[in-house]
Each structure stands twice: as C-alpha cells, then as structure tokens.
Amino acid sequence: MKVIQGGVATPMGFQANGMSCGIKRSGRPDLALIASDVPCVAASVFTKNSIKAAPIVVTQKKMRYNKAQAIVVNSGNANCFTGSFGLFYAQKTTEVIAKLMNIHPNYVLVASTGIIGKPLPYKKIESAAPELVRGLSPKSGQKAARAILTTDKKIKEIAVEFLLGRKKITIGACAKGSGMIQPNMATMLGFVTTDAAINASMLKLALKQSVAESFNCITVDGCMSTNDMVTVLSNGFAKNDMIDQEDHKDFKTFSNALRHVCLEMAKRIVYDAEGATKFIKVSVLGAKTKEQAKSVCYAIANSNLVKTAAFGCDPNWGRVAAAVGSLSLNVTEKNLKIHFSSFAKQHINITVDLHLGNQKATVYTSDLTLEYVKINGKYN
C-alpha cells in the first residue's frame, strides 16, 4: 500500500466540489459535495449522543438500504436543536441536490457541522446548489475537504493505492475535527470513497473495525457531539473480485488499508485540535480487558491536569497516577508503572503499565492550551 496525492475524488468514478454559499460570515467555503458516477454501496457510523442533529436523523433513514451516490455537507451550522424545521431542511437539502444530479433523493446523504441551535439558512444552500453540482470534478477533492472545516486550521485529506489481485484499488478520504472531539465520534466528520468492489455487510464490518481503532481512539476535550458521522462509499469501478465475506482473500488487505486511512485522518484531527500544541499518545498495557485499557487511556487523555501539564512541558506523572486512580481499579502505587517521553517535544508518549493482565489500548489526544479556552470562550 502506498500513500498518494489526493483525497475523496481520487478513486475512479468519484468527483467532488466545495464552495462558499454564505453560511459562514467570514465568507470561507461552507458547502461541499462528494459524488460517485454511479450508485455506491455505503456504510456509516454515527454519533452515540442520544441527541442527534437533523442531518444525522435524515441520513440514518436513507442508509437503510446501504446505498448512496452523493454526500452534501455544510459547515458553519450544525442544524441541531432546530426542531421539525431542521429535519425538513435537511431533507430538502438532499432533494435539491438529487434533482440537480438527476438521481433518487434516497441516494443523497447529508451532514452538517458548526454552531448548534440556529436555524439552517437553507435558502443559501438552495441558491448555491446548481453551481455546486455544476462544478463537480475529479480534481476538486480538496475543495470539498476545505469546505467541511469549521475551526480546523488544516485541510485533512489522504489517498492510498494498493493491489487486490491484479486490480489497483484506491481509497480516498477527507475529514474535519477540531473541537468537541472524543470517544464515539465527535464534531467529527469523515468521508471515505473507494473504487473497490465490496458488498454492504463487508463494507460495514470493515468500517466498524477501522473506526474502533481510529476515530474512536481520539479525544480532544471529552465532549461528544450531536453531528458526528463517518461514511464510506464504494462504487466497484476497480473491478476487483467482489469482497463478499469475511474470509475472502482480499478482505484483510482492504480492511487494513481502510484502517490506515481512518487512523491517519483521526491523528490529523488530533494534530489540528483546537489550540493544540502537542500530540499525545497514551498507551495502557497490562490491563485485564481491552475495555479497561481503553477506559484508563481515556481517564488520562481527558484529564485537564494531564493536558495542561503537557502544554506547560511539565512531565508531572503524579497527575497521570491520579487520573488512573480515579477509576476504581485494583491499582496500587507499587505495581503501577508510568513512563514518559520528553514533554518538551511536540510528540509525547505516555505509557502506563497496570500489571493487572495482558490487554492494551492506545488513545491519541492533544494538550489543553490557552488557545483552546480562547477559541471556545468566543465561538460564535
């Protein structure tokens, strides 16, 4: 597998576009479209927040048949807590795109990210839609990647190439993150496209496994968003032997590539977290169960005291120990081993050995900085 230049429009038969439709006062791009030339097999993972934004509700319904051909995304407004109007306009957004693309509205998924509780300025989306669809191009993956951002500083996109049999497969992706990143999806959007031929249940399985070890292993502030979604579309243009069961010879290769793409996107979300100056890898060894290992990772990665210590380049292991101890585990001062890399560097490794068993987990996080407080104290 090799990483190549590109993003969501790089796999065969995909196009994308991104533009400004006026939702963001700044005038920055805020409307994106990712589309395949033909209907795709689709799989999605959604936020586990019990309060779900309108686009999540609408997209969940459309995903019933695991089929989609396009994803329309706006940034700057989350269309959340917007009542029945929110649902109506999320649906309308998919319909206006479907009509212009001349496809069934059920094949158009919708996602939103941005401020919560304000009405979606649907008219702006409707007015911009013709230009958005007209501008679809295999060269415009990056435009889409840019238009889905909110407080992110950097575009996050990737493309990889690998062989399944003699067929070249491409997977492309873009993502947005920044604030409100945490377990079980955050204000985190991830869109993945591929020309691989794979059936719905295998695509779902591969995505679920990949997300568990990537997007669901990152935390910025432990806050869970109402809008998160990761979706993968596959159009089968690569004409590889259809991956139709878990023991298919190519399933593992495909899964590994998908996981790599997801993990790379997840890490870049942490790198580009609101106000972040550090990238912190928290590894827990010697846990009784994988779940225990992960919960200890999160206790450390979400500790404001650990995160400010990282910001201040102060390797205070007492704060790590206190975070571990805050869980009611059978850990004592004696058998707990904590190892730090230098806190002066941008990359920090924190490794904790619980000496309770042989399971392990890793979680990625960022530091808690003055900039984080500034951004979130003034967000509007």
Add this chain to the structure above:
Amino acid sequence: MKVIQGGVATPMGFQANGMSCGIKRSGRPDLALIASDVPCVAASVFTKNSIKAAPIVVTQKKMRYNKAQAIVVNSGNANCFTGSFGLFYAQKTTEVIAKLMNIHPNYVLVASTGIIGKPLPYKKIESAAPELVRGLSPKSGQKAARAILTTDKKIKEIAVEFLLGRKKITIGACAKGSGMIQPNMATMLGFVTTDAAINASMLKLALKQSVAESFNCITVDGCMSTNDMVTVLSNGFAKNDMIDQEDHKDFKTFSNALRHVCLEMAKRIVYDAEGATKFIKVSVLGAKTKEQAKSVCYAIANSNLVKTAAFGCDPNWGRVAAAVGSLSLNVTEKNLKIHFSSFAKQHINITVDLHLGNQKATVYTSDLTLEYVKINGKYN
C-alpha cells in the same frame, strides 16, 4: 442558627496554629495544627481514588476508634507516590506532634496537600513542630486556615452558632480547594470542629449526609485527588444532651448546621477555584433517580465546552444539550428543557428539566479560563 466570625478554633475547647516551615519555596505558611483540649469523637470521609497518599493511609488507620485530639496538616507537598518513606514520615509527623502535646500518637491525624511524587521534607516539619505546638491558641484558627492553602487565593473559614435545648453549640471549619476538585473529594481538605456532644456513629452519619450534599456536589476540573479528606472533631464541651441516635430530638438540628457549614465551605472552594471568574449552579430536574440527576449535573458541570462558554459569557445552550445527550439517556430534543440565567453575571444558573421523572440534584462548578490553563501549565 447564625453565622459568626471565626473558624476551627472558635468552638469551646479548641485551639489552632499555622506557620511557615519552609516546604513552600515562596515562604508562605505551610504547616497547620488544629487541636482540642481533650480527646474528641471524630469522623472522616476520604478520597475514593484507588491511589491514596501516605497521610490518608495513616489517618485511615488512626480513625479505627473514631477518636482524635489533633490534626496536623502540611501544604506544598502531598506526600503521595512517595513509597514506604512517605508512610514512615506521615507517621513520624503525627508522633512528633503527639510527643510535644503529650498525647497518644493515635490521637493525631495527618493531612497533606500540594505537589505529588516528591519526598516530604520531614526534617522541616520536625524542626518547626515545637513552635507550632507552642503557638496553639483559640485566636489562631485563621492561621491554620491560611497554612493549609496551596493555589487558593482566599482563606476559607466559617463558624456558626445555634441552640440545642438551652445549650449554645458552635461549629467551626476551614477548607482548602482550588485545583483538582471533583466528585468524591478532590485536592480538597475540610476540617470541622464542634463543641457539641454527639456519639461516633451519629457524627459519622451527619458528616456523610452533609458531605454528600456539599463537598461531593462540586467540581472544578473533574479530576480526583489522592489526598482528599474531610474530618470533624467534637469534644462535647457544650454539655448538650448527647446525640446518640438518629431519632434524637437534636440530631436534625445539628445535621442541618453541619450541612450548612460544609456547603458554605464547598461553595467557597468553587468561588476560589483555580482561575475561576464564574460561579455556576447546575440544577437538574425531572430525572428518574437522584443518581441520574447527579450524573447529568456532572456531565454539564465537567464539560469543557460549557465551562469555556461561561468564561466567554456566551450562553451556548447547544453545548449543554450535547453534554446531556452524551449520557445514554432517553432524552430527546423535544422534551429536554434548558434554562439559563444571564451569562454576563458572576453567578450563572443552568437548569435542565429531563421530563423523565421527579428526582433532582444540584452541582456547583466554575468556568474554565485562561488563568486555569496558565496555573496548571506551570504548577511546580
């Protein structure tokens, strides 16, 4: 019941002192002693962190018989993660005080707060002990209140007076908080003294109930400390009719006064939280159970996004909704009611009605500010 000037040395038969023994580089007071003229009935509540600092371990042992006459406290060093030497020096600290006071070492409790993982400079405590004991005075409650502080900006002490029968009862207290404040005790110390006559089991019950509705209803950063402890000593000097069972006519009056004292201390800890500019009262109504109400309170009160919104005077109810939704409750956009007071004021009330039942809870917290990050990024 009325609030009077005073603190831990105000109830009859109590004395206190505080001084600098050189643990803090700044030269600020770092050693305190609270003592009764006679042995007291004692009750304590300790941190639930599975990693406990040496003084907690030592004090827990001494509390077996619910008897104590003095509490020695140092600030500037938590004596935590200090191995068997830590335990040895915590014990030695109680012994040196006991010898000077000419009482049994089991009657001297010990508490520490400050940096974790550094050896306790015991020699400094030993050298200062004679002066500390010599200076005990009924007028020096405030000196003790000052010497237990770390990053706290303000002394926290209170005294109240009330009648049980014809006897005047006094309860006094001092506390320290500041950072690492959260459920189940935090780097939070609370010392309460009273001249009421009450037996050990009733004192324990009254303290447990009071702490549940005060110290355990506050959070600053969701971090749980290894050193927390609240202790109450009662010497019976008021000669009231001994409170010896739950249905004793005076138990409720005493309990209410104790709860008032604890709640007042807890609130002042939040007011004086590291970097705080706001005092936030989070109330949850309409929960199925009290536990559910409290967990929703904490989800809101510990949300960095809610706390930065408070700091920025930005009443972003979407962030409150997202925090509520992050718990897997059966709450929907439709039945969730959120009410805010003005975010521009120092006191903010956030009230959430879940419409799931009729239980409620309240938690107090502060905002997340630039100053918090500065303090905790440089703490040493």
